[in-house]
Amino acid sequence: MKAVALPGKDVLMTGSPMFPLAVTSEMLFRDLPYLDRVRTIKDLGFQVEMWDWTTKDLEAVAAIGATWSTMTGYVHGDLYDEDGGEVLVDTARQAVEAARKISCPRLVVHGAELDGSRNGLPFRPQPVTTGKMWLNAYRTLERLATLGEDNGVVFCLENLNLYVDHPGVPFGKAEDTMTLVGTLDRPGVRMMLDLYHAQIGEGNLIDLVRKAGKLIGEIQVADVPGRCEPGTGEVNWPAVAAALEEMGYTGVVGLESFASGDDVVALERFRAAFSKA
Numbered sequence: 001m002k003a004v005a006l007p008g009k010d011v012l013m014t015g016s017p018m019f020p021l022a023v024t025s026e027m028l029f030r031d032l033p034y035l036d037r038v039r040t041i042k043d044l045g046f047q048v049e050m051w052d053w054t055t056k057d058l059e060a061v062a063a064i065g066a067t068w069s070t071m072t073g074y075v076h077g078d079l080y081d082e083d084g085g086e087v088l089v090d091t092a093r094q095a096v097e098a099a100r101k102i103s104c105p106r107l108v109v110h111g112a113e114l115d116g117s118r119n120g121l122p123f124r125p126q127p128v129t130t131g132k133m134w135l136n137a138y139r140t141l142e143r144l145a146t147l148g149e150d151n152g153v154v155f156c157l158e159n160l161n162l163y164v165d166h167p168g169v170p171f172g173k174a175e176d177t178m179t180l181v182g183t184l185d186r187p188g189v190r191m192m193l194d195l196y197h198a199q200i201g202e203g204n205l206i207d208l209v210r211k212a213g214k215l216i217g218e219i220q221v222a223d224v225p226g227r228c229e230p231g232t233g234e235v236n237w238p239a240v241a242a243a244l245e246e247m248g249y250t251g252v253v254g255l256e257s258f259a260s261g262d263d264v265v266a267l268e269r270f271r272a273a274f275s276k277a
Helices: 034-043 058-063 082-102 131-151 174-184 195-201 205-215 237-246 263-273
Strands: 002-006 009-013 021-024 047-050 068-072 106-109 154-158 189-194 216-221 253-255
Touching (some): 034 047, 058 082, 068 082, 082 131, 154 174, 174 205, 189 205, 195 205, 205 216, 237 263
Parallel strands (some): 021 047, 021 253
Antiparallel strands (some): 002 009
8 A cells, every 4th residue: 555645635545566557657647747747656656657758857857766667769760661760770779868867678669750749640651561661670670679688778669559549550550569579589679568559459458468478568558448547448457467467477567548537546546457356
């Protein structure tokens, strides 16, 4: 149990989580200034995740003393294109330096550069993923693996749904990311297995996590529909948690969701879904 004093309320976080739990700092407590957001998530007992580190004061962020789970691992570039791959690797080097400042171990990459101002749509939507794109993606991931292994971080390739949030992104399916990461099979590149995106695009989540197995660098969750906390949609999260425990998963489960109502209540539901009864 963890008691935390927040303005206007006393919060008691209960339950014994089965895995380390993290929270995406851009999606909850959005009424607070960013540093206060990070402090609140930390004080509630969670690790912290970050999207765009280029807009943050990383020295001030580091001074808070939070435990960081993931951050975005590039600024520009695309996996599927040779020139885009060059840009992605160059900006991934910048991300590695940024991660060092806050001791963040995992850096997230996608099949294509996303424009945050357009709700995560790719700058260059691709209606078809060709064989040449697969080859370019493999070669770029190979370079990222070396960069990660040389610097003690892991690049995590995230699956994205193509039906609701990210149409036109190559390698959007979890099966695609599993194929790339599994074929490469380097410790410097793993999967960011996002079960919100997978539920929309593929479903059958328990079978999916079992197949992904050792390729998983981290799990991210949000319920479907709505992208809010566990317990607000159709997914049986305690069953997913049990499957992860049964297969020996010991990594982080990150909440990348909005709150359906009160932010603290959302975190209580998240903790409950991944805690022992």
